[in-house]
Amino acid sequence: MAKIQMKTPLVEMDGDEMTRILWKEIKDRLILPFVDLKTEYYDLGLPYRDETNDEVTVKAAEANKKYGVAVKCATITPNAQRVTEYHLKEMWKSPNGTIRAILDGTVFRAPIVVKGITPTVSTWKKPIVLARHAYGDIYKNSELYVDGAAKAELTVTYPDGRVDTKLIHDFKGAGVLMGMHNTDASISSFARACFNYALSLKQDLWFSTKDTISKTYDHRFKDIFNEIYEAEYKTAFEEAGIEYFYTLIDDAVARVVRSEGGFIWACKNYDGDVMSDMVATAFGSLAMMTSVLVSPDGNFEYEAAHGTVTRHYYKHLKGEPTSTNSVATIFAWSGALRKRGELDELPELVAFADKLEAATVGTIEDGVMTGDLYALSTLENKRKVGSIEFLDEIAKRLA
Ligand code: NAP
Ligand code: MG
Numbered sequence: 001m002a003k004i005q006m007k008t009p010l011v012e013m014d015g016d017e018m019t020r021i022l023w024k025e026i027k028d029r030l031i032l033p034f035v036d037l038k039t040e041y042y043d044l045g046l047p048y049r050d051e052t053n054d055e056v057t058v059k060a061a062e063a064n065k066k067y068g069v070a071v072k073c074a075t076i077t078p079n080a081q082r083v084t085e086y087h088l089k090e091m092w093k094s095p096n097g098t099i100r101a102i103l104d105g106t107v108f109r110a111p112i113v114v115k116g117i118t119p120t121v122s123t124w125k126k127p128i129v130l131a132r133h134a135y136g137d138i139y140k141n142s143e144l145y146v147d148g149a150a151k152a153e154l155t156v157t158y159p160d161g162r163v164d165t166k167l168i169h170d171f172k173g174a175g176v177l178m179g180m181h182n183t184d185a186s187i188s189s190f191a192r193a194c195f196n197y198a199l200s201l202k203q204d205l206w207f208s209t210k211d212t213i214s215k216t217y218d219h220r221f222k223d224i225f226n227e228i229y230e231a232e233y234k235t236a237f238e239e240a241g242i243e244y245f246y247t248l249i250d251d252a253v254a255r256v257v258r259s260e261g262g263f264i265w266a267c268k269n270y271d272g273d274v275m276s277d278m279v280a281t282a283f284g285s286l287a288m289m290t291s292v293l294v295s296p297d298g299n300f301e302y303e304a305a306h307g308t309v310t311r312h313y314y315k316h317l318k319g320e321p322t323s324t325n326s327v328a329t330i331f332a333w334s335g336a337l338r339k340r341g342e343l344d345e346l347p348e349l350v351a352f353a354d355k356l357e358a359a360t361v362g363t364i365e366d367g368v369m370t371g372d373l374y375a376l377s378t379l380e381n382k383r384k385v386g387s388i389e390f391l392d393e394i395a396k397r398l399a
């Protein structure tokens with residue numbers, strides 16, 4: 001059988017640890033036999049990020065802007081322990097943070113629902129899509145440790161010399177403080193991305209912040225969403241029979257847990273980070289969550305929502321068997337290939353992405369699964385397999 005041809009390369013961002021191992025195996029077993037894969041490769045593994053003083057991350061993000069579609073492996077965000085472990089020159093920033101700051105945009109995360117895995121929350125019947133703002137807030141903050149009594153102020157200097165100052169805290173002793181920001185432009189593009197996504201899925205959109213406490217910062221988000229909705233989307237929502245509503249994040253959490261799912265929940269950057277892990281885990285596993293970053297100028301970056309699965313990697317290094325779930329990473333590839341196929345008008349590539357996802361879901365629904373799902377599945381004929389055997393089972397069905 002002739003391999004499916006591609007036109008434009010995908011931007012391929014390799015990563016770390018267990019997901020780096022799976023990355024290669026997924027390509028070798030599930031993609032290369034069927035697709036004449038074209039990629040522009042960037043190694044975002046921590047050793048190479050360190051070697052290039054993290055410039056490779058910036059280059060990868062710029063390539064994503066040039067070509068439009070990227071697929072990214074999970075990467076280590078170094079902390080003090082990683083600096084020692086990898087002998088790093090510096091505690092490099094989160095690659096995802098760097099990429100999101102360059103691309104801007106919104107991350108949409110949706111659980112992959114399979115037969116046999118029932119959500120922890122018994123009322124949930126349909127997937128909940130989490131829309132996470134991917135720019136600013138604490139991910140682009142400036143923090144300081146104050147080592148003794150000190151007056152901390154927030155100062156804004158305008159080009160015309162105007163200065164705005166506000167007291168943050170009159171420290172009597174040591175403490176911490178942080179400055180963060182967002183922009184009207186980024187919040188507006190976040191809002192439009194969410195409204196467009198809701199219309200494309202024909203699902204209600206919920207948006208929540210803590211505007212009662214953060215009367216300027218969070219309130220700005222609420223106002224921008226509301227203004228854009230009223231001016232640009234209200235009619236389309238009414239025609240589609242869907243609803244937009246804003247509610248306080250505490251109220252949203254309570255409503256989400258009581259809901260039956262089937263809507264999009266838009267959250268600020270940090271809330272979205274935490275809530276998407278909660279939603280993914282309650283739907284089954286972090287490894288059963290798709291994640292795509294949609295930028296305002298129409299670029300897409302597909303990834304898994306989980307990390308590099310360090311604990312499994314250390315077992316792998318010791319030669320012990322692993323049973324790591326590769327579904328989210330496979331769906332990152334299928335999502336990116338499908339989008340590339342749509343943009344380049346390659347229906348065979350789109351169809352391949354559909355088949356790869358169907359074979360993956362089919363494998364699990366046939367009872368063949370990794371340990372994380374095995375612990376949860378209600379299927380009677382379930383069988384736990386190792387990381388590689390799982391890929392081979394998918395490959396069998398795909399062929
Ligand atoms: P993690 O890699 O997501 O793993 C946490 C735990 O969740 C694992 O130990 C495992 O539980 C379970 N798990 C996650 N993914 C799984 C999978 N595919 N299959 C089976 N089980 C899975 O998070 P972490 O351990 O907190 O972070 C590890 C590294 O990843 C860190 O260096 C962090 O910086 C990085 N990270 C990267 C990203 C990203 O690039 N998007 C996101 C988050 C974290 P059991 O051990 O109980 O089996
Ligand atoms: Mg997270």
